[in-house]
Amino acid sequence: MGRIVEYYRADSIEDAVATARRLGSSAAYVGGGVELVLRRNPEVSTLIDLSQCGLGEILEVEDGIEVGSQVTLAAISRSAVLKCYAGGSLALWSGRIAQNNLRNMITVGGSIGRNQPWNDLVPHLIALGAEVRFFDGAEHRTPLVSYIDAKRTGTVIEGIVLPSGNANAKGFMWRFTATQQDISLLHCSALIDVAGDVVRKASIVFAGRPGHAALYPQLGQELMEGGGSQDAFESLARSAMQAVEVGTDHRATAEYRRDLVRAAIISLGDWMTGDTQ
Amino acid sequence: MRISMTINGTQCVMDVDPDDVLLDVLRGAGYLEVKGSCHAGDCGACTVLVDGRPVASCLTFAARVDGHSVTTVRGIGDGTHAHPLQRAFVENGAAQCGYCVPGAIVSAKALLDENPEPTEDEVRLAMDANYCRCTGYEQQVEAVLDAAEQLRKEARR
Numbered sequence: 001m002g003r004i005v006e007y008y009r010a011d012s013i014e015d016a017v018a019t020a021r022r023l024g025s026s027a028a029y030v031g032g033g034v035e036l037v038l039r040r041n042p043e044v045s046t047l048i049d050l051s052q053c054g055l056g057e058i059l060e061v062e063d064g065i066e067v068g069s070q071v072t073l074a075a076i077s078r079s080a081v082l083k084c085y086a087g088g089s090l091a092l093w094s095g096r097i098a099q100n101n102l103r104n105m106i107t108v109g110g111s112i113g114r115n116q117p118w119n120d121l122v123p124h125l126i127a128l129g130a131e132v133r134f135f136d137g138a139e140h141r142t143p144l145v146s147y148i149d150a151k152r153t154g155t156v157i158e159g160i161v162l163p164s165g166n167a168n169a170k171g172f173m174w175r176f177t178a179t180q181q182d183i184s185l186l187h188c189s190a191l192i193d194v195a196g197d198v199v200r201k202a203s204i205v206f207a208g209r210p211g212h213a214a215l216y217p218q219l220g221q222e223l224m225e226g227g228g229s230q231d232a233f234e235s236l237a238r239s240a241m242q243a244v245e246v247g248t249d250h251r252a253t254a255e256y257r258r259d260l261v262r263a264a265i266i267s268l269g270d271w272m273t274g275d276t277q
Numbered sequence: 278m279r280i281s282m283t284i285n286g287t288q289c290v291m292d293v294d295p296d297d298v299l300l301d302v303l304r305g306a307g308y309l310e311v312k313g314s315c316h317a318g319d320c321g322a323c324t325v326l327v328d329g330r331p332v333a334s335c336l337t338f339a340a341r342v343d344g345h346s347v348t349t350v351r352g353i354g355d356g357t358h359a360h361p362l363q364r365a366f367v368e369n370g371a372a373q374c375g376y377c378v379p380g381a382i383v384s385a386k387a388l389l390d391e392n393p394e395p396t397e398d399e400v401r402l403a404m405d406a407n408y409c410r411c412t413g414y415e416q417q418v419e420a421v422l423d424a425a426e427q428l429r430k431e432a433r434r
Contacts, residue, residue, distance in 0.1 A: 003296065005295060006295055007295035007296075007338065007340040009343075035279060047295065049341060095402070096402070100402070100405055101333045101384065102336075103322060104327075211372065217316055
């Protein structure tokens with residue numbers, strides 16, 4: 001286990017990045033979450049605390065809603081603004097991830113920055129079309145799915161921007177866990193915009209193997225073309241079982257997870273047709 | 278490194294190591310009502326309030342709490358001046374071995390401070406971090422609902 005010898009409180013993102021660059025791999029950001037305590041990296045001897053960098057707000061901005069990287073899951077679940085966004089799915093979901101005392105510790109930035117998108121928050125943010133604002137000496141903004149694919153390190157995540165175009169859409173979440181607090185064996189999130197019998201927009205995300213979450217545009221397209229009949233969802237379930245990347249680890253086999261993919265699509269169908277909430 | 282925090286209303290200045298966690302610092306300072314168990318954020322025994330919000334003290338760097346306010350179960354009430362929550366835990370048989378109770382009560386306190394009239398589901402969600410292997414949870418949920426009613430009565434007086 002590594003020995004932390006310095007705890008540095010950055011007073012700005014510029015200060016944080018400059019300090020991280022100076023110290024190289026011996027420094028790590030403390031941006032929320034519990035990873036640094038649970039799994040200490042023997043290389044890391046300095047922690048750079050981001051809590052005083054002004055990244056803790058939820059703001060309505062010109063093109064959507066910006067959630068600062070230091071905002072906790074509990075704060076998201078209480079946010080009046082987010083309770084009105086995409087049917088309130090992000091607020092609802094954030095209030096059920098992990099457990100209460102951890103929801104007050106886990107932040108948006110911590111969830112994204114650990115480069116393990118196979119958690120319960122990131123897939124839903126991908127489905128909502130979130131973009132990431134980050135700083136590496138210059139300001140950047142990129143789709144969350146691209147940020148994760150790039151596996152960036154050394155940057156300070158300033159926050160995410162949820163696009164304003166989702167006013168009529170609703171978020172859907174489904175996960176399978178052995179216990180309520182357990183890590184999901186499979187996670188499915190979607191953003192669906194329905195007008196009457198017409199599905200105008202469908203973004204479907206699965207996290208089906210360790211370290212991986214992905215948007216499946218072909219499944220969204222099939223849902224838009226197939227409508228909301230039971231046959232259409234049966235067909236979509238078959239397609240999803242073939243398309244979604246699933247993996248085996250000590251907790252479940254790929255075959256088991258493939259069956260869970262089907263269960264997720266059926267659950268999505270029930271949700272869209274009003275059979276479940 | 279030197280940090281300062283308010284613990285149960287008393288200003289404290291402490292010397293801590295950069296990788297000390299809040300649980301160890303509190304217990305080292307004599308706040309033995311804060312219990313350690315899993316040391317992995319799973320069981321909820323070590324839950325304390327930081328600025329009124331429950332956190333797992335076993336996973337919180339003490340340095341991160343510099344300048345903040347910490348409340349343990351002793352800061353909510355004690356044997357002489359028990360809080361209605363603490364009385365309700367006793368009256369409902371919600372404490373058996375007692376090990377989880379300090380964490381459970383601070384979680385419940387945070388809930389009732391924010392939501393004086395919680396539903397049973399809201400109580401269960403607010404206490405989903407607090408494992409109890411004695412009571413089966415039912416008595417704890419009933420205790421929190423009873424305490425909420427008692428506090429509402431007191432507020433109306």
